Amino acid sequence: xxxxxxxxxxxxxxxxxxxxxxxxxxxxxxxxxxxxxxxxxxxxxxxxxxxxxxxxxxxxxxxxxxxxxxxxxxxxxxxxxxxxxxxxxxxxxxxxxxxxxxxxxxxxxxxxxxxxxxxxxxxxxxxxxxxxxxxxxxxxxxxxxxxxxxxxxxxxxxxxxxxxxxxxxxxxxxxxxxxxxxxxxxxxxxxxxxxxxxxxxxxxxxxxxxxxxxxxxxxxxxxxxxxxxxxxxxxxxxxxxxxxxxxxxxxxxxxxxxxxxxxxxxxxxxxxxxxxxxxxxxxxxxxxxxxxxxxxxxxxxxxxxxxxxxxxxxxxxxxxx
Numbered sequence: 472x473x474x475x476x477x478x479x480x481x482x483x484x485x486x487x488x489x490x491x492x493x494x495x496x497x498x499x500x501x502x503x504x505x506x507x508x509x510x511x512x513x514x515x516x517x518x519x520x521x522x523x524x525x526x527x528x529x530x531x532x533x534x535x536x537x538x539x540x541x542x543x544x545x546x547x548x549x550x551x552x553x554x555x556x557x558x559x560x561x562x563x564x565x566x567x568x569x570x571x572x573x574x575x576x577x578x579x580x581x582x583x584x585x586x587x588x589x590x591x592x593x594x595x596x597x598x599x600x601x602x603x604x605x606x607x608x609x610x611x612x613x614x615x616x617x618x619x620x621x622x623x624x625x626x627x628x629x630x631x632x633x634x635x636x637x638x639x640x641x642x643x644x645x646x647x648x649x650x651x652x653x654x655x656x657x658x659x660x661x662x663x664x665x666x667x668x669x670x671x672x673x674x675x676x677x678x679x680x681x682x683x684x685x686x687x688x689x690x691x692x693x694x695x696x697x698x699x700x701x702x703x704x705x706x707x708x709x710x711x712x713x714x715x716x717x718x719x720x721x722x723x724x725x726x727x728x729x730x731x732x733x734x735x736x737x738x739x740x741x742x743x744x745x746x747x748x749x750x751x752x753x754x755x756x757x758x759x760x761x762x763x764x765x766x767x768x769x770x771x772x773x774x775x776x777x778x779x780x781x782x783x784x785x786x787x788x789x790x791x792x
Contacts, residue, residue, distance in 0.1 A: 475731030529762040543728040549763040554669040559764075562747040565653075565740060574717050580665045582710065585672035586698050603671075604666025612663075612727035619659050620646065620732065646732060649740035656728055671713070672706055679705035708789035714781060715791045722768045744768060 498505065529549055531542040553559045583606065607615070622628050623645040630642040645651050657764040679702065687697045726745040733741030742750075744764055752761025776791070783790040 498574065505756075516760045526761050526762060526766055529580050529766050531759055533759045533762075535756075535758070545759075549760045550767070551765055551768065557670040558742075558751070559744075559747060561739060562742045562744055566722055566724045566743045569653050569729070569743065571722050572653055573660045573724065574721070576657045576661050577664060577668060578710075578714065578717070580661050582672060582706075584665055585652035585669040585676065585706075586702060588669060588673060589676045590694060590698075601666065601669070606666070607663045608667035610663065613731065615659060616728055616731040617661055619655065623655065646734065652732075652737045652740040653792045655732070659728055660725070667752065671709060672738070675706040675709040676702060711783055711788045712791055715776065718779040719772050721775050722771055751787065 506756055527539075530546060532545050532548075533542055588597055588601055591600065604757045624630070625642040625746060627643060629645070630639070633639045634642070643651070683701045683705070684697060687701055692700065722744060726743065728742045729743050730746055733746075744767075748764040751756055751759045752758065780790045782790050
């Protein structure tokens with residue numbers, strides 16, 4: 472009889488913990504945390520939700536001089552114009568292309584650098600390399616684009632180095648040919664952000680159980696085997712979460728570097744949605760079309776975020792929501 476009861480209790484499902492109801496006493500106990508969250512909550516409401524009211528301009532022929540009730544409602548006219556406009560389809564291609572390049576290069580280089588930094592045993596050298604690698608993150612894009620433009624000039628250091636190595640016979644006009652522009656943008660993003668992006672991976676590596684490395688040493692695993700079978704699986708949840716977040720920014724290819732490095736010779740490859748909205752929307756007073764472009768970006772970003780999160784869930788990986 473006792474054995475039967477023991478077996479039944481062993482297979483009994485654990486009871487779910489009851490959620491504590493929100494009462495005035497609970498609010499009073501947590502008042503310090505509530506007061507601390509008020510500025511952040513006000514910031515989110517003021518800058519993230521209040522501007523949504525302006526989305527109504529996308530469905531109007533908005534005229535700044537008219538009151539809201541006097542605006543002419545045109546439905547999806549501006550959205551139809553965007554998708555029928557060859558210029559918008561071109562900038563959409565550029566945005567997706569540069570965003571995917573930045574995503575792939577950013578992830579791969581940050582993970583590789585984090586793995587290599589994790590293998591440096593001397594703390595002094597590890598911190599030195601890490602500090603040098605993430606210092607460019609604190610430079611503004613104006614400074615970065617100046618450095619890039621100088622380095623890629625016909626008499627710049629890149630052409631000089633390639634010619635001395637006999638890889639090219641004459642200087643390449645990197646910023647005057649569209650076929651090079653996406654690569655220049657991707658390389659610039661890597662140089663500026665790779666060190667900063669490694670910080671979170673190094674933090675994830677620090678939480679890996681050292682006993683796993685000791686067991687791998689006993690089994691005779693090499694350093695590369697430990698990277699592959701211990702370190703990478705240990706930071707896999709972090710990689711998945713960051714990948715989901717980056718997929719949600721798939722249409723955020725950037726604005727500053729394309730705007731500052733772009734010129735008439737590479738305009739067909741350099742313009743992104745943000746530049747298109749500024750050039751053909753805000754600059755020409757067509758606020759309705761500019762708002763429609765912003766709504767399109769938001770809808771695509773939210774959709775891609777949900778798809779990536781659902782895919783991670785189906786694959787049994789960590790997910791954001």
